Amino acid sequence: MSPHPGAGTADHDGTTGADTSAHQGRPDVDSPAHRARPGADTHRARPGVDVPDHRGRTGLDRAGRDLDRNPDVVVRDVELTSQGWHVLRRTTFDYRRRDGRRVTEQRETYDRGNGAVVLPYDTERRVVLLTRQFRYPAYVNDHPDGMLVEAAAGLLDADDPVTAVRRESAEELGVALGPLTHVMDAYMSPGSVTERLHFFAAPYTPADRTGAGGGLEEDGEDIEVLELPFTEALAMTRDGRIADGKTIMLLQWAALEGPFASGVRTEAVR
16 A cells, blocks of 8 residues: 555545635735745745655646636646645636636645555455554544554555556455456545545455455555455444445445345456
8 A cells, every 4th residue: 555545545535525625815925924035045946846856756836737628717826835745735726606707716735646445355255355454634533543444445656546456455455356346436525635536346255365464564554454244344334333435435335236236246347
């Protein structure tokens, strides 16, 4: 799994879908704090913009500047406000409202890349393979202990979604998956996070186990592998023991349309 996952993954991380991108107040360009000090170097190289940052990235302020798919939106400016492992930007754009008026808005977006998540299942034994790991964002936001039960997920990095879920299954679960079924793609928190998550499911058997799993220690991962009866996993979504959005979505799909739905046959894509 990538060092700072999601799914969400996520986390996967954000999964509420609530609009957390409230209007951001613009800085006062005439304020003393905003004006350049006499003699200050106004052309200082900026990591992630003009020169490589700690991850070798440049041009991070260019994202979105050339968007033209929506004629009602014109991007005016993109500011890089923070670049840690992922990137926070403030974008200024003109927006034509439904009544025809044009207004200027600002939004902050958190760019962590796209991710992929997979639900391995065994219909013969009627079990699914999940993980449990500590999630600090959940812990700081009222989760009892931060230990979330989730489907295996991770960022794509340079891989395509299919390659990514097979990689994550090997690292986190210690299993080689059968044919993958593409379930859906979804924006998990579109009010502020740019991530699009690719959902998959795949069969496995006890013979497909290749190792203990647990994730990569060098990436700070300490993941417990859980093999659960499907009925129990589904019940856990109702009583709160599973509170991760991507995992709830996959389990509901498995019950309604997927491998555990009556008379439904899933079609593998790759």
